Amino acid sequence: MDRVASSHWVDLNFHKYAGHWNDLPVDANELLALVAPRPVFLNGGTTDQWADPHGAFLAAVAAGPVYRLLGKNDLGSTVMPAPDTALVSGEIAFRYHTGGHSDLPDWPAFLQFAQRYLKLRNGPAGGH
Numbered sequence: 001m002d003r004v005a006s007s008h009w010v011d012l013n014f015h016k017y018a019g020h021w022n023d024l025p026v027d028a029n030e031l032l033a034l035v036a037p038r039p040v041f042l043n044g045g046t047t048d049q050w051a052d053p054h055g056a057f058l059a060a061v062a063a064g065p066v067y068r069l070l071g072k073n074d075l076g077s078t079v080m081p082a083p084d085t086a087l088v089s090g091e092i093a094f095r096y097h098t099g100g101h102s103d104l105p106d107w108p109a110f111l112q113f114a115q116r117y118l119k120l121r122n123g124p125a126g127g128h
Contacts, residue, residue, distance in 0.1 A: 029058070037070040039116075041094075041106075057075075061078050073092075
C-alpha cells in the first residue's frame with residue numbers, strides 16, 4: 001500500500017497494518033454489523049485491483065445474523081452473485097459489476113435500493 005497515495009482514504013494509523021492484516025483488531029463484517037439495522041450498499045468490479053469485492057460480499061454475509069437479530073433482512077444469499085446481478089432485497093445490498101474500480105455501473109441498482117429508504121417531500125425544496 002502506497003502510504004502517500006492512499007492516506008486520504010484511511011487514517012494514517014491504519015497503515016501500520018499493511019502486510020499484517022491479521023493484526024487488525026476488527027474485521028469488515030464487524031464494521032458492517034455496527035451499521036445494523038440501517039441499510040448499506042456494497043459493490044465491486046470483476047477486475048477491481050483496489051478493493052476486494054469477494055471479501056466485501058463475505059463480510060456482508062457474515063454481518064447478516066446481526067441484521068436478522070434486529071428484525072431486518074440480510075443479504076438474502078450466501079452465494080456470490082454472477083457479475084451484473086444485484087442483491088437489493090434486504091437492508092444489506094451488494095452488486096458485483098463487470099469491470100474495474102468504479103461505482104458508475106452500480107448506480108441504477110443503488111438507486112433502486114435507496115428509493116425504499118428515501119422519502120421525497122412534495123412542494124418546494126425544504127418545504128413541509
